[in-house]
Amino acid sequence: MGLRPHFFYINNSMTELNALARQPETIDYSAPSQYRFSILQLPKVQFFTTACNIPGISMGEAVFATPYKNINVLPDKITFDNLEITFLVDEKLENYQELHNWITAIGFPEDRAEFKAFRKANSDRRPDSISKYDAKSDSPKPRTPDSAMYSDATLTILTNKNNPILNVLFSNVYPVSLSGLNYTNDASDTQYLSAQATFQYQLYKFQSLG
Helix, strand or coil: CCHHHHHHHHHHHHHHHHHHHCCCCCCCCCCCCCEEEEECCCHHHHCCEEEECCCCEEECCEEECCCCCCEEECCCCEEECCEEEEEECCCCCHHHHHHHHHHHHHHCCCCCHHHHHHHHHCHHHCHHHCCCCCCCCCCCCCCCCHHHHCEEEEEEEECCCCCEEEEEEEEEEEEEEECCCCCCCCCCCCCCCEEEEEEECCEEEEEECC
């Protein structure tokens, strides 16, 4: 009986030490304006980007059926939300056309050659999209990989002093929607046009820079 208070004291001290070791090293908060967004396929879009998100992730349900109550078990499928950006449209609509042309090439609404032309024009932006072909070989030229139709994107999180601290790396990004542009004479003040683009991707990972 006499050892119990002493044991309780030691155990309580260990709990306090563990709690102190788990304290956060920084208490600065993340500001929504402290970021940079870049996407290899759209150099004219990334400069005008005004909003971007880190997509949410979720898991479905997996249920083990029993004659009584169904038991929830760990699922094995992750669903990633879409990557969404907002960007200001330049006067010549060059950045808007970059995205428009990318989507058009994927869907080729007029001719299949649109897909091929875009893939060929952008193959130098992805090293893995260039076909390796030996002109001296008699083997037929291999098909150009479709990786030129994708892009990689990076969302860089900045500290309050504008120092990069974290990268969010998106792999195999491709656009799925682009909003329209509405022109009007009713605006009393100068309001510049902006557009929203939605992307899907294979996955994203975090890369610490600190």
